[in-house]
Amino acid sequence: MKQHDLPEGYVGVTTHKFKTHFARYLEMLNDGRAEAVVIMRYDKPQGILFPLNKKKPKSDSNVD
Numbered sequence: 214m215k216q217h218d219l220p221e222g223y224v225g226v227t228t229h230k231f232k233t234h235f236a237r238y239l240e241m242l243n244d245g246r247a248e249a250v251v252i253m254r255y256d257k258p259q260g261i262l263f264p265l266n267k268k269k270p271k272s273d274s275n276v277d
Contacts, residue, residue: 222248228259238262 219225224238224247231238231252241247242264252260 219251220248223251224249225251225253225258228252228254 224241226234226238231250238247238250242250242262248263250262251258252262
């Protein structure tokens with residue numbers, strides 16, 4: 214599976230790049246520049262990192 218095979222908004226990285234640039238990928242998730250980071254080894258997905266809490270738009274809050 215290559216980067217172009219991933220769904221839109223997903224970023225594919227090798228295990229080495231993930232370990233080296235971990236903070237950068239967390240920032241991408243928090244900023245909304247990526248929906249998920251797919252950790253790959255030999256072009257095969259090994260894991261996926263999703264943001265724990267996504268911020269909801271203010272219009273979605275229906276608090277009475």
